[in-house]
Amino acid sequence: MEIKKILVIDDSAVARKMLIRVVPNKEEYEFIQAGGGKEGLELYQKEKPDLVFLDLTMPEMDGFQCLEVMMKFDPNAKVIINSADAQKEAKERVLALGALKVQDKPPSEESMVSMLGWLEDNV
């Protein structure tokens, strides 16, 4: 898949910065940021990003709810979960909802390179 526009949904500005920092060759991408699930859904519909990084633990609309709505709106949405919630069941739930992969926080440069490489080769 070709990735040009990336939407990062996380209530923590710190977490969004941490994630974008480890994306290699970041000047090649356009990043859009949302501070919550509802804002993320609005931006997804408006901006139609190629890839979404989504946190799970967020106030009001959490990542599980956001993912469910997003996949109903666009079953082809490409979503990577970036979360501190390391529970096995949490990972199983989001994969069942349609997420492509789950990445534990904090993301490393190595894990991000590997993730983007996997997306290029497999999606």
Place this chain on the structure above:
Amino acid sequence: MSDISQFTEDDKEILIEIMNMGFGAACAELAEALNTFITISVPKVSMGNGEDITEFANENLLVNDELSIVEQGFWGNWNGTAYLGIPSELVAEMLNIMGFDEKEKKVGDLEDEERTMIFAQVSSLLINSCINKISDIFNEENTFSAPHILLDKVTEFSDEVFDEDEEMIMAEARFSLNNDAIGGSLFITYNQDSFGWLRSAIDTFVEENL
């Protein structure tokens, strides 16, 4: 410098995200032990004197019924204390997974030995795991004291727990299971004598991660 004014709102946001990562890892261990799914809250952080911290802790203590508050100290470059608010229902869950039959037992009905064992188990799962994860992020190591029951059959922290003349930073997060039927709260502090270390640790974190 041991003054809390050296910490900014941006520092608070960093400590919230670090607590999020530590608590997420800790809850994963508890979920595995209980073979259940745990709902995790977004952490909060407060900075202030003992009076401010007591108010913050009580505002965020998840109370459905009487609970026990377990205290466990830790030290290293980062000195602090963790407090875990555990309701009776969670103790019953722990009894169950530890092989006891008396699932309906309440905290006050248990023998001291049973209580100590259960709280030590919960503590090792949640407190140690959370502190260790946070220490990993800061490239630190901590030593722990034995957990003990600080307050029993209470619904709040009493005024005597936190020294009103000492400033501290407190992070909290809540967890619940069985569709939010049972829950607890974890609080951790950064004591005033660690503020110098914390300032430096946050600066290093920013340099390396942001």
